[in-house]
Amino acid sequence: METKQSIIEQKEYIEKVNKENQNKNLKYNILTMGCQLNENDSEKLSGMIEQMGYTKTDNVNEADLVLFNTCCVRENAEDRLFGKLGEIKRVKEEKGTIVAICGCMMQEKQMVEKINKSYPFVDIIFGTHTLHKFPQDLYEVLQEKNRVRDILDIDGEVYEGLPVKRTSNTQANVTIMYGCNNFCSFCIVPYVRGRERSRHPENIINEIQELAKEGYKEITLLGQNVNSYLRVEKWKENGLDWKGINSFATLLRAINNIAGIERIRFISPHPKDFTDDVIEAIRDCDKVCKLIHLPLQSGSTKMLKVMNRKYSKEQYLDLVDKMKSQISGVVFTTDIIVGFAGETDEDFEDTLDVVNKVKFEQVFMFIYSIRQGTPGAKMENQVPDEIKHKRFDRLKELVESQVEENNQKYIGTIQKVLVEGKSKNNPNMLTGRTESNKVVIFEGDENLKDHIIDLKIISQHMWYLKGEIA
Ligand code: SF4
Known part of the structure; x- marks a missing residue:
């Protein structure tokens, strides 16, 4: 009820800002860093901003409002943001552009302090749990000309009913759950996105039915840990469900029945949550694409333990074999981190071994970089950069040869x-x-x-x- 009231209030702010902006021909520019969840957040922000009377421009020099939606998963995102802030300072001085920053990076205290100190011209900073309040923040800046800092440390709620401006007419991202409870030791996400909370199935099904009516054909279900959808929700205790939906598997089956939708994808699942009912749903649902993104991170059981991934090399390979035997034509992509703290040559060979065995369609490879605030940052046995880069190059060579080998199989089909x-x-x-x-x-x-x-x-x-x- 509280979240509904909050959205009603924000819609009132949208109208107030829109009134202020009438006949001014204002433009906005939005830069999104990071994953598809951030892209989906930017679509919601764009939806609100356009209802407030701004039209989109790709040219930052003509923007009256510039918004940076940041990511903190990789180190280079920080350099990119600070580079962009340097550029925007000049535009702001010339044009009075309102500058706002949001996203995961703004949940990190040291980042907000740095921006306050070194880039004091930034008008609005808001975090991942206060995205829905952007109309109010913007209204306050327009009225008071004061800086707004709107960041919550507690876990956010699930807000429904925000306007969305999608970037495609046929493919739509639909976030089904937020946050993560896993605390992999290299990852900052649980600290900046909070604990797992799922959207109610009714809201998801209604949204996808609407998308189907509008002509959307492909849906990508998003979540930091997408296949743990509804795992911790209290209302489904004692066997409760909504029209038969009480898990990720039952959600997939329900979406598969929506007329007009032709392809269903999902990202990013966790191998430990690939329960039999999920595998059976993928097998049975003709619209669920038989390409599974199955993040490996490391092929070494020892490293997987250090990473707190909750599966071993053997369990991962068994899972792949199980899916290959049950789902006709299934193929895989994965994520691999090279050079996490304590990784030896032997551990790295295990990673190459898994890559050789699974023959992934694509591997998203990352050189480990320390994320402050995670257990990995405190580990003393960090791998020297030179070794990380050598291992990365070896992995890249293997992956590229496999991609080529896999691609050959498509010729003539x-x-x-x-x-x-x-x-x-x-x-x-x-x-x-x-x-x-x-x-x-x-x-x-x-x-x-x-x-x-x-x-x-x-x-x-x-x-x-x-x-x-x-
Ligand atoms: S499952 Fe692990 S890697 Fe994925 S978001 Fe959660 S903590 Fe990060």
Whole structure:
């Protein structure tokens, strides 16, 4: 009830700001760093901002409002933010642009202190739990011309009913749960996004039904730990459910029944939460893509323990085998961290061994960098940079050879491709994605955009395939 009231209040602020901004032809620019969850948050922020009378511009120099949605998972995001703040200072001096920063990085006290001290011109800072209050924060700045700092340390609530401005007409991200309870020792997410809390199934199903009516074909379900959806919700204790939905598996089955939706993806699951009912749902649901992102992080059982991942090398490989035996045509992508504290050559060989065995479609590789505030930052046996880079290069070489080997298998096959539009690198070609998320470029009429069509794959080029209309 409280969250509903809060959204009603924010809608009133949206109207107040809109009134202030009428006939001013104001523009906004938004820079999103990090994962798809952040992108989805930016879509909600854009929805609110556009209702407040701003139109989007890619040119920061003409923006009246600039918003940075930050990420703190990787070290280079900080450098990028500070570089951008340096640039925006000049624009603000010339134009009086309102500058706002939000996202995970703003939940870190030392970052907010640094911005307050070194970039005092930033008007609004808000955290991950106060995103819905941006209209009020902006209104206060417009009225008082004072700086606003709106950050909550406690776990946030789930807010429904915010306007959303989506970036695609056919593919939509739908966040189904927030936060994480796992505390992997390298990861900052549980500290900046709080504990797990899931959206009620009714709200998710209603949102996806609406998206289907609007013509959306592909849905990506998002969560920091997406397959633990509803794991800790109190209302489903004693066997309670909503129209049969009381778990991630039952949610997948319900979405599979929504007419108009043709593809369902989800990211990021945790291997420990891949219960049999989830595997069976993926097997049974024809719309759930048979590409599973299964974060490995390390192939060494010893390192997995240090990382607090709650599975061993053998359990991970058994899970892959189980899915391969039950789900026809299933393929995998993964995340791997190279050089976490204490990783020896032997541990790294275990990682290469898993990569060799699973033959991933794609591996998202990261060199470990310390995140202050996590257990990993306090570990003394950090791996020297030189060794990390050497290991990274070896892994990259192996992954690239496997990607090429995997891509060869597509040649001559017919793939169902969701057409996204003109290729950015070659405007004479169209681009789209297979069910296994491979980029395919091909010649065709622009009217094919947003349709799923059959393409024959004729060649492979490491990061994309080339096709022709079948
Ligand atoms: S599961 Fe681990 S890596 Fe993923 S968000 Fe939670 S703590 Fe971070």
